[in-house]
Amino acid sequence: MKPAVFDYYNPESLKESLVLLDKYGFDAKILSGGQSLVPMMNMRLARPEILIDINNIEELNYIRLKEDEMIIGGLTRHCQIENSEEVKNACPLLTEGIKLIGHSQIRSRGTIGGSIVHADPTAELPVILTTLNGTVTLASNEGERTLSTDEFFLTYLTTTIEPNEILVSVQIPLPKPRSGQAIEEFTLRSGDFAIVLASAAVTLDASGQVEEARLVLGGVDGIPVVLDEVTDQLIGKTADDDLIKDAANIIEDLIDPEPDIHATAEYRKDLSKTLSRRVLERAIRRASKV
Ligand SMILES: Cc1cc2nc3c(=O)[nH]c(=O)nc-3n(C[C@H](O)[C@H](O)[C@H](O)COP(=O)(O)OP(=O)(O)OC[C@H]3O[C@@H](n4cnc5c(N)ncnc54)[C@H](O)[C@@H]3O)c2cc1C
Known part of the structure; x- marks a missing residue:
């Protein structure tokens, strides 16, 4: 497939590219790495009239x-x-x-x-x-x-x-002292976009109890989903594996993923629980070693 016809600009500075964007507005698209935009143009899912290539800036x-x-x-x-x-x-x-x-x-x-x-x-x-x-x-x-x-x-x-x-x-x-982080995803093949991904960041206090924690899922809604209801259950506690497992178990009531050709909603919920448990456990282990 080939893209529709477009005009191409190759500005050398941010200032120059902003002038171009002001001039062409809705008709223009920024071209950066091209790894998402170019396939979309080739499939005619995107048809910008103007491309502003920022690779020289x-x-x-x-x-x-x-x-x-x-x-x-x-x-x-x-x-x-x-x-x-x-x-x-x-x-x-x-x-x-x-x-x-x-x-x-x-x-x-x-x-x-x-x-x-x-x-x-x-x-x-x-x-x-x-x-x-x-x-x-x-x-x-x-x-x-x-x-x-x-x-x-x-x-x-x-x-x-x-x-x-x-x-x-x-x-x-930058993370505070005694912080640990972890990310994990499930893909059909190595290098594919994830079906579901989970990422966690945890900070422990001096006694090893959870001071701050953040858990985020991808692939279960249109934007990254922050699960404060889960991490709130860990704050102020020594988060052992049982506590983390119980906290992660409520995820199925907190998310409402859509089914598609890759996975049912139930499967995405199951993945969310498993991946969340794993990243929280790993983040806490890492935080306790810092
Ligand atoms: C086979 C394949 C597998 C991939 N797998 C993954 C994956 O597993 N995970 C993943 O996250 N991504 C994946 N990608 C996408 C890849 O990470 C892209 O690099 C990324 O999504 C888009 O970055 P880009 O620089 O290529 O942006 P482009 O394709 O150049 O642009 C993407 C969009 O962002 C706009 N844009 C770009 N830069 C700017 C800017 N600075 N300011 C304003 N607008 C801007 C463009 O106008 C366009 O709308 C994959 C791509 C391919 C082709």
């Missing part, structure tokens, strides 16, 4: 470690994050999760900005960003705004980004 490609957060430019490729020692030390969930994205060829082109804006409900990065209380910064000719994942993800493949905005960076708060 080096000012959007960086990983910066600050005192209390990590900032990653929108054009930073999955493989750069995967191979960064800085990321591995400061934010191991990102390293663990990004390895689950497709195959190395896809990770060598795909970008963090593209994955977050594409907002596939089974994609790893939106789930990880939500687990870590990350934020996204969007730029337009009118200035910048920074949004939480709650404010950004709307539903399947839909976010609150405006047609004249570019995702310029993602901010991730």
Whole structure:
């Protein structure tokens, strides 16, 4: 399949690309890694009249470690994050999760900005960003705004980004001491999009009891689903495997996944319970070793 005809722009700076976006608005699409947009164009599921290729805008490609957060430019490729020692030390969930994205060829082109804006409900990065209380910064000719994942993800493949905005960076708060994180997913074949994925981040207090915990599922709704009802049961307690199992068991009453050709709703609920239990157990074990 070939895409419909389009005009192509290759700006060298963020400023130049924002001017183009302002001019063409709804008719234009940003081309980043192209790993989601190009297949959609080839299948004619997307027919932008204008493509604005941001691959030459080096000012959007960086990983910066600050005192209390990590900032990653929108054009930073999955493989750069995967191979960064800085990321591995400061934010191991990102390293663990990004390895689950497709195959190395896809990770060598795909970008963090593209994955977050594409907002596939089974994609790893939106789930990880939500687990870590990350934020996204969007730029337009009118200035910048920074949004939480709650404010950004709307539903399947839909976010609150405006047609004249570019995702310029993602901010991730650094974990506190005695924190552990884990992610796990179920796929039909290695490298496929997940049927269900679960990700957890836990902080223990000095006595080993759970101080903070966050559990997020992908693949059970249009956006990442935060399960505070589950993690609330762990707060202030020494979370042994039985307590975690009981907490995870209530998940079937909290989610309402849709069936599709890959899995029934019941199967997704079962996976959600099992994967949630495993990531919580692993995150707590890791937190207790820090
Ligand atoms: C075979 C295959 C398997 C895959 N498996 C997985 C998987 O297991 N997990 C997973 O998460 N992903 C998977 N992907 C998708 C991959 O991770 C993509 O890289 C990602 O979804 C999109 O990133 P991109 O940089 O390629 O964006 P593009 O395809 O270039 O763009 C995607 C969308 O985001 C918009 N956009 C891109 N960058 C910006 C920006 N900075 N600001 C504003 N809008 C922007 C584009 O206009 C477009 O609408 C797979 C892809 C393929 C082809």
